[in-house]
Amino acid sequence: MAEIKRIPAIEFEVILGKTNFLREKLIKDYYLTLILYLIKEVDGIYFKGGTALNKIFLNHARLSEDLDFSLTRDVLDAKKEIVELIKKSEREKLKEILTKSKDKEAKEILNKIKNEKRLKYVEERKDIRALLRQAFKEKKKVKIRYYSLSSDEVRWRLVSIYKTGSDFIIAFCHLRNEERTFVTDRISKAAMLDENYKIPNGWEPESIVY
Numbered sequence: 001m002a003e004i005k006r007i008p009a010i011e012f013e014v015i016l017g018k019t020n021f022l023r024e025k026l027i028k029d030y031y032l033t034l035i036l037y038l039i040k041e042v043d044g045i046y047f048k049g050g051t052a053l054n055k056i057f058l059n060h061a062r063l064s065e066d067l068d069f070s071l072t073r074d075v076l077d078a079k080k081e082i083v084e085l086i087k088k089s090e091r092e093k094l095k096e097i098l099t100k101s102k103d104k105e106a107k108e109i110l111n112k113i114k115n116e117k118r119l120k121y122v123e124e125r126k127d128i129r130a131l132l133r134q135a136f137k138e139k140k141k142v143k144i145r146y147y148s149l150s151s152d153e154v155r156w157r158l159v160s161i162y163k164t165g166s167d168f169i170i171a172f173c174h175l176r177n178e179e180r181t182f183v184t185d186r187i188s189k190a191a192m193l194d195e196n197y198k199i200p201n202g203w204e205p206e207s208i209v210y
Contacts, residue, residue, distance in 0.1 A: 029063040032067055036055075044072040045069050047067070048068050050068075119192075119193065120191055122190055132164060134192065136161040139199075141174075141195040143158050144157050146186055146187050158173075159174065168183050172197075
């Protein structure tokens with residue numbers, strides 16, 4: 001399959017005029033084709049059915065309604081790999097758009113994406129505690145993977161630490177946009193960013209919320 005490229009709006013209108021396909025179906029077929037391209041290297045998955053015959057042998061005589069596959073591997077493993085490929089594609093496309101942009105904010109976002117790749121995560125409890133103390137001392141933001149007991153969810157958080165305790169930190173949570181208390185034993189992964197912050201003048205801790 002040839003490499004897929006983004007179709008300009010004008011070119012898309014030309015294709016519509018030449019084929020007389022419905023716009024909605026043509027858009028759907030385009031994205032289905034993108035998915036096929038993204039998963040072409042995935043092992044143990046085989047494209048079959050009417051759409052396969054149409055795209056390989058019939059030169060798009062009709063548009064795709066769905067995609068049929070045969071699997072020779074675990075379905076959940078294949079799904080996980082495909083999801084990661086799609087996410088990677090989205091990140092690469094975003095980087096491409098940001099790189100071409102002259103907007104200052106776009107450049108800042110691109111730099112954050114590049115810095116994310118350089119983050120060094122720690123997972124051992126003693127290493128996490130040491131990193132949190134170091135980040136607080138240097139006033140560096142920290143990215144943590146945290147389990148919330150109240151919501152029973154594990155989520156990534158970006159925090160600026162205002163106070164450290166023996167088994168907790170009080171920090172500004174950039175996800176919630178408010179001050180939160182985090183139990184250090186519920187942090188499963190952490191990395192220090194090269195982004196400084198300042199503790200507000202006269203700051204006093206609010207009520208502790210786990």
